[in-house]
Amino acid sequence: xxxxxxxxxxxxxxxxxxxxxxxxxxxxxxxxxxxxxxxxxxxxxxxxxxxxxxxxxxxxxxxxxxxxxxxxxxxxxxxxxxxxxxxxxxxxxxxxxxxxxxxxxxxxxxxxxxxxxxxxxxxxxxxxxxxxxxxxxxxxxxxxxxxxxxxxxxxxxxxxxxxxxxxxxx
Numbered sequence: 312x313x314x315x316x317x318x319x320x321x322x323x324x325x326x327x328x329x330x331x332x333x334x335x336x337x338x339x340x341x342x343x344x345x346x347x348x349x350x351x352x353x354x355x356x357x358x359x360x361x362x363x364x365x366x367x368x369x370x371x372x373x374x375x376x377x378x379x380x381x382x383x384x385x386x387x388x389x390x391x392x393x394x395x396x397x398x399x400x401x402x403x404x405x406x407x408x409x410x411x412x413x414x415x416x417x418x419x420x421x422x423x424x425x426x427x428x429x430x431x432x433x434x435x436x437x438x439x440x441x442x443x444x445x446x447x448x449x450x451x452x453x454x455x456x457x458x459x460x461x462x463x464x465x466x467x468x469x470x471x472x473x474x475x476x477x478x479x480x481x
Contacts, residue, residue, distance in 0.1 A: 324417060325468070327426025328382045330459030335388050339423050343390070343458075346419035352408035358398040359412045359453075362444045364389040372443050373455070376436035382428060386457035390416065391440065393450035409453045416456060426461035429454050 344361055352358060364370060365388055373389065374380030383389065392413060399405040413429055420427040433440060437452035 320421070321418070324421040325426070325465035326428040327459075327461045327465055328379070328428050328457075329462045330386050330426065330457075331462040332387070333460040335425065335459055339425065340388060340390075342423065343416050343419050347392075347412040347416040350408060350412035350415045352411075353401060353404040356398050356400060356405070356408075358394050358405045359409050360393040360395045360446075360450055362391040362393070362446060364391060364444060369443065373433075373440055376439050376443075377430060377433040377455075379428075379430055379432065379457075382430070382457050383455070385459075387459040388457075390456040390458065391444055391446075391452060392416075392454045392456065393441070393446060394453050396449045396451060406453070413454055413456065420456075420458050424460075425458055426465070427456050427458035429456055 340363060344363075347359060347361070348357070350359070364373070367384075370383050370386070370389060374383040377383065392409065394405060394409050417427055417429060431454055433455050434452060440452050440455070441448075441450060
């Protein structure tokens with residue numbers, strides 16, 4: 312893949328909030344998780360852990376914990392992504408590693424022709440979500456990725472100009 316092809320691919324990824332009822336195969340889910348597994352982490356500690364939620368009743372129990380409850384209910388699959396507290400050695404680096412893991416998964420989802428949205432607002436109810444899915448206290452919720460086959464278009468987001476973002480070129 313050429314550099315411009317990769318950049319075009321990255322630029323074409325969108326957050327998808329509406330999904331069809333078409334199921335997502337186990338092979339696709341495993342490929343997405345594999346992409347996350349290969350994210351970089353300090354000391355290769357791989358602090359991420361995943362809980363895959365397909366059950367509609369369980370998704371309905373999670374939905375009230377976010378203002379994006381309709382997205383949670385509509386998505387055929389949720390990947391609740393946690394940080395494994397005993398694996399951590401540096402708070403900042405380990406949280407950055409989980410972010411890299413999430414981005415790997417979002418790019419793989421896009422590459423598979425699926426759509427997804429990274430839900431962070433749900434973190435205000437992290438403890439409740441963790442309890443609903445039955446995870447131990449050593450796991451702290453970092454995000455919920457809602458995914459499935461897209462149902463409808465997405466809008467093209469805007470980006471700040473590069474000169475607003477680059478504060479120095481030394």
